Amino acid sequence: xxxxxxxxxxxxxxxxxxxxxxxxxxxxxxxxxxxxxxxxxxxxxxxxxxxxxxxxxxxxxxxxxxxxxxxxxxxxxxxxxxxxxxxxxxxxxxxxxxxxxxxxxxxxxxxxxxxxxxxxxxxxxxxxxxxxxxxxxxxxxxxxxxxxxxxxxxxxxxxxxxxxxxxxxxxxxxxxxxxxxxxxxxxxxxxxxxxxxxxxxxxxxxxxxxxxxxxxxxxxxxxxxx
Numbered sequence: 001x002x003x004x005x006x007x008x009x010x011x012x013x014x015x016x017x018x019x020x021x022x023x024x025x026x027x028x029x030x031x032x033x034x035x036x037x038x039x040x041x042x043x044x045x046x047x048x049x050x051x052x053x054x055x056x057x058x059x060x061x062x063x064x065x066x067x068x069x070x071x072x073x074x075x076x077x078x079x080x081x082x083x084x085x086x087x088x089x090x091x092x093x094x095x096x097x098x099x100x101x102x103x104x105x106x107x108x109x110x111x112x113x114x115x116x117x118x119x120x121x122x123x124x125x126x127x128x129x130x131x132x133x134x135x136x137x138x139x140x141x142x143x144x145x146x147x148x149x150x151x152x153x154x155x156x157x158x159x160x161x162x163x164x165x166x167x168x169x170x171x172x173x174x175x176x177x178x179x180x181x182x183x184x185x186x187x188x189x190x191x192x193x194x195x196x197x198x199x200x201x202x203x204x205x206x207x208x209x210x211x212x213x214x215x216x217x218x219x220x221x222x223x224x225x226x
Contacts, residue, residue: 021070
């Protein structure tokens, strides 16, 4: 019985992604963001329980990627499609937003066969990228910074974000993992600093804090390696 628990949690990730997609289709980006976040929560704990219960399997690995493909691949691509549809007069240009979905698919496939990504990541993880993309329409709705709204409603900026996120997903860019296996401050000081910084950014900037957190994650990873 216990061997099915991680796979059930993975399916909850997939189900959350399906619900998020429905909300995104309706233009309800807040609930889409909430259910993608819930899916990512399940995505973290399926592996956690698989290790705790010692029931890791090849089926679980493949199931995890397939669920992530919807929650962290299809949904952010569709959200970018919706944003480009709203701010572009060209009927074909919005489909370019699905480059995020294609890049996410490539990232997930590479992760499954890359033995280097056990304790860290190479390229931005798809859940982090999904949160970044899904936060953008919420930033437009809730931020008080006019220049941010002006930038995020510009079609060329959105296209640039789509290309850049696709590139960072698959770049040979080492990024630290947030998995803290023990309470050693010395060993995990970077992770602890990042978590504290993330909390501060969310409190101060609210929805704008989400993309700032992802950008901080990338920048901290880059500069910590130097």
